Amino acid sequence: MYAVIKTGGKQYRVAAxxxxxxxxxxxxxGKEITIDQVLAVGNGDSLTVGSPLVSGATVVAKVVAHGKHDKVRIFKMRRRKHYQKRQGHRQQFTELEIASINA
Known part of the structure; x- marks a missing residue:
């Protein structure tokens, strides 16, 4: 069984x-959270697609860790204008372990 969930403006295909x-x-x-924005639920060859969400479907997940992704380096330059700008960014994330899918 798998589900397509939406969190943080992105969509993820997850399974237990x-x-x-x-x-x-x-x-x-260590806490368990419930994600109720489930867009689709699939089991074998059957697929239930919501419009936009599947009613009554939830995904239970456990928070494993928090952290930061690798640094993304931003470099802007205008040729012949003596303009260079350097910037970096590290996006924070939460790692989840999917415990169960309730359809």
Whole structure:
């Protein structure tokens, strides 16, 4: 059984036991959270697609860790104008382990 969930403005295809990194969620490590924005639920060859959400479907996940992704380097330059700008960014994430999918 798998589900397509929406969190942090992105969509993820998850199954029980998967570990995913999503945008940071304000929850303590070790806590269980419930994601109720389920867009689709599939079981074998049957697929239930919501419009836009599947009613009554939830995904239970456990917060494994918080962290930061690798640094993304931004470099802007205008040729012949003596303009160079350097900037960096590290996006924060929350690692989730999917416990169960309730359809």
């Amino acid at each position: 036991g998967d570990k995913i990194k999503v945008e940071q969620i304000a929850a303590d490590e």
